[in-house]
Amino acid sequence: MKEFKRFDVVMDDTDHRFRDSNNGKYFNDSRSSLYKTIMREWKILEKNLPESIYVRVYERRIDLMRAVIVGAQGTPYHDGLFFFDIVFPFDFPDHPPKLHYHSFGYRLNPNLYSNGTVCLSLLNTWHGKMPEMWDPSKSTMLQVLHSIQALVLNEKPFFNEPGVGGFANFSMNLEKKSCVYNEKAYFSTCKTTHQLLRRPPRNFEEFVSCHFRQRAARIIEANRQYVSGRVRIGYYSCESAPSSSSGVHVSQEFKHLMKDFSPGFVYALRRNCSPSNGVGFRCTTAYIVVRWNYAHDDTIKKSESKGGGFFKTVMDKIKKSFGWKNNIGKFNQ
Template sequence: MENPRSFTFNQFDVVSEVSGHHYLSSSNGSDRFTDFRGAVYKKIMKEWRILQKNLPESIFVRVSETRIDLLRAAIIGATGTPYHDGLFFFDIAFPPDYPSQPPKVHYRSFRYPLNPNLYCSGHVCLSLLNTWRGETCERWNPSQSTVLQVLLSIQSLVLCENPYFNEPTVRRFKSPLDTESLKYDRDAFVLTCKSAIQLIRNPPEGFEPLVTAHFRERANAILAACEAYANGRARVGFYRDVGSPGRQGKNKISKKFLVSMEWVYPEMVEKFKGIGAPVESAAEKLRLGAEAMKKKKEIARRQREGVWGKLVRKMKGILGMKKKKKKKKKKKKKKMIID
């Protein structure tokens, strides 16, 4: 269940232009976008009507009255995923022969590799866009497919629970609790937090009120989730809200994740305060429990030891194995003598 919003920002709206759009500098290539009697123009107007009537509360779209071939969309990450409470922006362009070809979609990535289908370059890998192989029924169908379907697919199939399994080389029958899957979730959450920081610094034009209002409202929940995950009180993606940790139980505290959270957390507190979020009660630094503190001390100790310390530990491990082997050989010899 999604968190209800207290702020108002229209799901769909027409604006004069979409500044900074990834495809803005590219020529629209045809007068088909200005010929209101043409098939392409009429199809795009139909797309606008579909979006206006059917967008879910977690997706927002702005279209341009001067360049009807361009639109920009924002998607809120769903609960139950490592992308919860994040904002994800996509620049979309209709080709001149639309709908014969699917729209072009560019993800505003900040160069963060937070999903197997969303590249650092902004490329979006999705069967519906014909950018990934798939069954015929999954690919773009000019007579049926729509931009709304593209946005819903990105939200449900890309920004999903267990994104690690979107990797084509990963075997699907593995458990969601697979070590690599959990590690990927932690990394994705950290990069979602870093993306939030970047968006507050530089929100896409036309979406400034959404970025400010969304993070102002969700700030405390995001910070509480950071603490719960860093202390192993909840599995990444399943912190429901302030005061309700979601899936509880003992969760492994990752050293890498702990270090990342200790950097990200104060950065977010600072940015949230800058937009007027009510985070006065939030700690300036990440609050860690006994187990997390123990892990932190271990990290600090290993950092002090450096490369030499790693070599010493390896040598001790090797020598320990040799001693065990020698003991086993002695025991075997004793047995042989007794026999």
């Protein structure tokens, strides 16, 4: 990722959510105070972005911006990519920028809606105390991105739900609900990854490909550990992972969701790691991962002992989907 700058100016804004809003010429008047204010935002971002946030701004439309946040370890969003399209209003900074989250129709966080709405006090899209709201004299775009990373894409997003956070330390029932929510958040993160591999946002195509090429093996192994209940969701390869000698409870719903989703997801990761991208990743990986993931299920074990019915069905579906011949030699090529 060293070749991909954390902040850069690009030309192509054709797929930006807010491309048809505002008037680009008005914003590009270098004599206006608005132009100078946005340029200050650019400089702040260019100098202070952390390694886990990348931003692209547009030469012809300085009112537009696109940012991606890398999900942090210790959260159900780890190794995922979360894209936001941003537009500055005419009265910026009197009013905050407007954000649209690239959700692909998935709701993976109480603050991030499936329609792309970002619910955050700092954006004045959610109520909060005065220090939490947008302050024209102090608030910045960098602060918004940091807030999403730290406060939204966090370890226990369930407690971001209205009326829940204040009881986080007093109810074991809420903790259980939080674990279930993390399963859903992780699953939606995987689905988002799948969509990004198919349709990466413009100006981030190589970034998306390289990011998931480097982390494919880790993502697959995390999938395996979570479904088996060996590691709590969010903590794969995390030094601060909670230990449990009896394992972690995994809901049947999560197991079934991953059972149906994993074959295609693993194949998409494998295809992104093809030799044409400079990395070899044999199709055999999909065979091993799918088999291992569900070998813990007693029903599946019995099925396999009687002739491999379940696993054969899964593999037949994979091969049929991609036009492979019905033999394992073809699958391993």
